[in-house]
Amino acid sequence: MKHIQSPIIIMLCMMLLTLCPGHVRAQKNNSLVIKSGPPPEIIAIDGKAKLLYGEFIRRQLQKKHPTLKKIVVGDKRYMFITEKWFMDVLHWTENFIKQQVPELDSLQTLPTAYEETFAMLMSNIANLSVAKRYNVKGSVLIGLLVAQNNEPWGEIKADGTFRRYIIGLTENGSIIYDIPTGQIIAGKEFSNRNYISGIMF
Amino acid sequence: MKLIKICNWLLSVCFLFLLILLTVPKMGVSGEEQLLELPMPSEFMPAVQTDGSPQYITAEEIKNIIQQHSREFKELHWNKEIKRFIVPRHDWLEHLLEAYAALLKKTNVQAKADTWDCENYSELLNALTTVRIWKAGYYDTRATIGWMRVDAKEEWAGLPPMMHALMFGVTEDGFFVIEPQNGEYVRLKEYPNRQFIQEAYLF
Numbered sequence: 001m002k003h004i005q006s007p008i009i010i011m012l013c014m015m016l017l018t019l020c021p022g023h024v025r026a027q028k029n030n031s032l033v034i035k036s037g038p039p040p041e042i043i044a045i046d047g048k049a050k051l052l053y054g055e056f057i058r059r060q061l062q063k064k065h066p067t068l069k070k071i072v073v074g075d076k077r078y079m080f081i082t083e084k085w086f087m088d089v090l091h092w093t094e095n096f097i098k099q100q101v102p103e104l105d106s107l108q109t110l111p112t113a114y115e116e117t118f119a120m121l122m123s124n125i126a127n128l129s130v131a132k133r134y135n136v137k138g139s140v141l142i143g144l145l146v147a148q149n150n151e152p153w154g155e156i157k158a159d160g161t162f163r164r165y166i167i168g169l170t171e172n173g174s175i176i177y178d179i180p181t182g183q184i185i186a187g188k189e190f191s192n193r194n195y196i197s198g199i200m201f
Numbered sequence: 202m203k204l205i206k207i208c209n210w211l212l213s214v215c216f217l218f219l220l221i222l223l224t225v226p227k228m229g230v231s232g233e234e235q236l237l238e239l240p241m242p243s244e245f246m247p248a249v250q251t252d253g254s255p256q257y258i259t260a261e262e263i264k265n266i267i268q269q270h271s272r273e274f275k276e277l278h279w280n281k282e283i284k285r286f287i288v289p290r291h292d293w294l295e296h297l298l299e300a301y302a303a304l305l306k307k308t309n310v311q312a313k314a315d316t317w318d319c320e321n322y323s324e325l326l327n328a329l330t331t332v333r334i335w336k337a338g339y340y341d342t343r344a345t346i347g348w349m350r351v352d353a354k355e356e357w358a359g360l361p362p363m364m365h366a367l368m369f370g371v372t373e374d375g376f377f378v379i380e381p382q383n384g385e386y387v388r389l390k391e392y393p394n395r396q397f398i399q400e401a402y403l404f
Contacts, residue, residue, distance in 0.1 A: 030243050030300065036235045075315045100241075101335045111340035113280040116404045121328035124321050131310050131317035139315045 034099055037092040040129045041085035042136070043171045049136040051077045054201075057141075061199060070146075070198040078169075078201065079138040081126070086142070086168040086175055089129070093122040115164035115179055119144040122166065123201070139201070141169035145176060146198035151191035155181045167199060240303035242329075245337035245344070246293040248373035256373065257285040258345060260403055266376050270389055271398040273352065279343075279403035286345045286403065287334065291372035294346070297333070298384040301326050305382075312382070319366040322381040323348035326368060327404070345371035348381075349401040355393040358385040362394075369401065 043050045054073035061071055097118070098104065104111075111117075123142040130140060145167040152158045156178065166177040167187070174187030187193065247255035263286070264277040289297075310317055330346050349369055353362045358380035368379035369389070378392040379385070389395055 030241045032239045032241050033236050034239065036237045074320060075318075077315050097332055097335075100332050103338070104335070107340065111335050112282050112342070113404060116280060117328050117331045120324050120404070121332070124325040124328065127317055127321050128308060128310055128325070131313050131321075132308065134316075135313075137314045137316060 032096075032099060034096060035092075037125075037129065038085070038088045040126065040133055041082040042130060042134065042140075043080040043082065049079050049134065049138060051079055051136075051138045053077060057201075065193070065196045067148075067194065068196055068199065070200070072143075072200040074201065075139040077138040078141045079130070079136060080169060080171055081140050081142075083170040083172050083175060085126075086170050089122055089126045089142070090166065090168075090177060093118060093125060096121070096125075110180060115166065116144060118179060119166050119200070141167075141201055143167055143199060143201035145196060147190075147192040148195040148197060149192060150195045153178070153185070153191045154183045156183070162197065240300050240307060242297040242300035242333055243293065245333045245339070246290040247337075247339075248288040248290045255339075256288040257342070258288060258371065259285050263345065263347075263371060263376075263401070263403065266371075266389070267349075267398055267401055270395040272396050273399050274401075275399055277401045277403065279347075283341070283343055283403075285342060286371075287339055287342045288345050289370070289372055291374045294370050294372050294377070297326075297330060297346075298379065298381075298386070301329070301381065302384045304329075319360075319382070320348075323366045323368050326381045327402075331404075343403060345403075347401055347403040350399050351394050352397045352399060353394040354397055357387075357393050358383060 054075055054077065057078060058071050058073045062068055119142065123140060126140040126142055130136065143166075145165045146162055147165065149156060149159050149161050149163050156163065163178070166179065168175045168177075172186070175184060176187055176190050177184045250256050260277055260279045260283075267274050267277065305322075312318060312322075327346065327348055330344050334342065334344050347369055348366055351365050351367060353360070353365045355362055360380065360382070368381050370377050370379055370386070376389040377386045378389055378395070
C-alpha cells in the first residue's frame, strides 16, 4: 500500500501546483497572442521618405475621378509604402480579426459596415508600425474606397449598388482589395474606376 | 510488487511531463515567427434595460446630446446602415480604457505628427472596440463609443489647447469625454472644451 500512497500524494501536490499557474492564465485570458507583423517598408529617395501633401493628393484624385464626391484626406503629409508590405499588413489585419472573432467565417454576411472598421484598423496598425520604426512625419495611404458597381469584376456582378473596398497607394500605384471575395487589383485595371464616389484616408 | 512500483514510477513521470507542458510559457518557434501578446478588453457587456435586454440608442439621440452642449457642433457622421447603437456597461468602458492603456504601454509608441497623432489614438481604440462588439455576437450594430474633433481652448487631461481628436462614450451612467492617450475621462457637462466640439464620428 505504501508504494501506492506515496505517488498519489505526489500527484495531489502536483495538481495543487498546476492550479496556481492556471489561475495566472485565467487572469491573462483577455490578451491575444498573435504573430508579429513584418517590419514596415516605406518608399524613400536618397534616404528620405517620399512624402506627398494631403491637399495635393486631394486635387490629383479630383482631377482623375470626376465622379468622386467625397474625399477625406485627414493628415497633412502622406507616405508611400511597398506593395508587399501593403499585403503583409492586410493579411495581419485579417488574421487579427479572425483570431478575435473566429465566428465570422461561419456567417453568411459580414457584420454591418465591416469594411470601414477593417480600413480603420489596418491603416492605424500600419501607422503604429511606421511610428515605432521610423522618424518620419507622414501617414500611410491606406483607406476606404466607395464605387458603384456598374461593371462586373470577377465574382462581383454589375448591379449598380455601391460597394466598399480597401485602397492602398504603393510604389506601383493604387491597389484595390475587395474583402468579401478576396479579389485584388491594380487601380488602373479596376473595372469601376470611372464610378468611384468616395475615398477616405 | 515490482510491477506496481514501475507503474507508479511511470505515472509520476508522465504527470511531471504534463506539468511541465502546462506551465512552460508559449514561445515563438523561431526568431522569424515572434509572437506578440496583446492586452485586450474583457468580453463586451451591454448595459441592460429593466427587462434584461440590451440598451440601445440612436445616432440622432447622441447628436442631440452633443448639440445641447456645443455651440460649434456641425455634424455627427455615422454609417446609415446602422440603425441603433448598443450602450456598453460603464464598468466595461473602464475595462476597455485600462486594456487600451496597457496595449499602448506594451507598444511603447510615442505621439508623432501625422504618423501617430491624436486621430490615430482615437481611431485605433474605436476599431478595437468594434471588433470586441463583434466578438460578443453583435454584428449589426456599433457601441456608443466614437471619436470627435474639438477646437480645444483649455488644457485638459494633460493636453494643451489645440485642434484635437478624442473619444466619447455613452454608458448607462451618461455621456463621457475620453482622452485615449491616457485614459482620463470626464462627464460631458464637466468637459471644459464642450462648447468647441465640432464634429463627431460613430465609426
